[in-house]
Amino acid sequence: MLGENRGVLDDFMNLMEQKETAERVLEMAALESSILDAIPQAIVGLHHRRIIFANNAVKDTFGWSREELIGKNVTIFYRSRNESEEIAHYFYSTLKDQRTFVNEFYCKRKDGKDILCRMRAARIGDKLKEKRIVVTYEDITEKRQAEEELKRSREQLRNLSAYLQSAREKESTRIAREIHDELGQSLTALQMDVSWLGIQLPEGHTRFMDKIRRMETLVNATIDSVHRIITELRPILLDDLGLTAAIEWQAQEFQERSGIVCDVDLNCVDSTIDKDLATTLFRVFQETLTNVARHSGATAVRARLVQEDHELRLEIADNGKGITRKQVSSPRSFGIMGIRERVNLWNGSMHITGKRGRGTTVTIQIPTPGEGAPR
Ligand SMILES: Nc1ncnc2c1ncn2[C@@H]1O[C@H](COP(=O)(O)OP(=O)(O)OP(=O)(O)O)[C@@H](O)[C@H]1O
Ligand SMILES: [Mg+2]
Incomplete structure (x- = not known):
């Protein structure tokens, strides 16, 4: 009696376990698909280039719904048959030797717009069996454009800065030359005139002489200042x-x-x-x-x-x-x-x-x- 009961109990336990396993499998499948859909990049699974699964993000990236894509050839994502062949060749030859890779290729959306995608591909399983692979596509068109725009504007800033520096140097040189030619020459003439006055002044005019000496000192100091200003503007010494x-x-x-x-x-x-x-x-x-x-x-x-x-x-x-x-x-x-x-x-x-x-x-x-x- 007890043995019979145990048999029924075992059957019951087995049934429960099977049910739990089946539930767990379903749960795992649901989890996998929600993980796939939580990822913002488009993900497709390929079998001999045919799309066997896709996540929801394919809609954002390519404009195709996952239902439209299942069973289609992955060529649908590329701009031309030739490019598609090249990409496929690259994919399969690379994945023969390594498990994963990342690279960038141009793709085409359903509306015909070209997009630049960063693709990560991995083979399903240890070997590249039946060309089964998973590929993620990240649309980096805007990111790349922004990067290039930033690079361009940095380059422009650098050129502008070089231009400003050189314009400043040229302007300083021009001002220095003008001060030298205009002010410098007049001051030298003035210095000579004052010195001439000192020589011509008859003896005994002490007040005039003092004034002339002060003028001389002032003119000399002004000549020195002008020299300094000129040299700082554009060091002639340099x-x-x-x-x-x-x-x-x-x-x-x-x-x-x-x-x-x-x-x-x-x-x-x-x-x-x-x-x-x-x-x-x-x-x-x-x-x-x-x-x-x-x-x-x-x-x-x-x-x-x-x-x-x-x-x-x-x-x-x-x-x-x-x-x-x-x-x-x-x-x-x-x-x-x-x-x-x-x-x-x-x-x-x-x-x-x-x-x-x-x-x-x-x-x-x-x-x-x-x-x-x-x-
Ligand atoms: N040799 C130094 N010792 C201590 N502090 C310094 C020295 N050189 C610069 N600084 C500090 O760094 C700050 C920035 O210097 P910076 O040359 O960029 O500007 P600035 O001299 O204040 O103005 P500007 O050069 O545009 O006329 C200064 O305001 C000062 O506080
Ligand atoms: Mg400073």
Whole structure:
């Protein structure tokens, strides 16, 4: 009796288990299909190029509903028979050797529109049996367009910045020349006239003589200022004597005016440095010294220019309060941005580091011909 009952119980248990298994299989199938539909990329399963399953996202990507696609040849997604053949060849030859791959190809939507898709494909199972594979299609047309637009606008900005820099240099040179020709010549004439007056004045006119001496002093001081303004606008030294002399002059000038000791250690051969690059280095040096004078509270600054095989390195370190990271990366730091832009035009890099109370160091590195030629 007990044995009979156990038999019935076993049957019942088996039945329950089978039911549970069947339910679980159904549940798993439902889960799989909801996972497929939760994925935003179009997914299709292929068997010998025929679409055997597809998720809902195929509608967004290609405009076809999944029902329309089942049983169709995957050629339906491509722009031409030829392209379709090429893609299929690529797919199957790649998946023979590797389990998955990612690549980009052009596809066609139901409405005839071309789209660029990033495709990921994987074979179903260990081997490429009966050409059974799964492919996901991500429409990256807009993303790629946005990337290209961004690249284009960056390029435009870079060109604009190069244009502005060069226009500024040209304008400075023009103003410097005009001041030199107009003001410089008149001042020299005035200086000669005042000196002539001093010589012509008969003895005994002490008051006139004093006045003439004061005028002489004033005219000389004005000539000096005009020279300084001209040289800062467009360092004639840079054109005539080269970068090293111009930097030395600027350092001397800076030291006299600010009272901050300025040491320079220049280790380069002027004749090997491109003229426009020399202007860039000089302007960076000027802007950095101006910052030292205005913001650092330093008592000394040290500049080193080193020419190595493939790069030029300019390092300017002060012993002031130290710049903060926030100041370096602030979008309002236009002076620093200007340095970065000048350096970028030469494919170079710039680093600014500050240590609180211990100073700021600006380093720029420019690759020299062979590596990063100027644009
Ligand atoms: N050597 C330095 N030591 C300490 N702080 C500095 C130094 N150089 C720059 N800074 C800080 O970084 C900020 C940004 O410098 P940046 O040259 O970009 O602008 P700016 O000198 O204030 O103005 P601009 O150069 O446009 O006339 C400065 O305002 C200053 O606070
Ligand atoms: Mg500045």
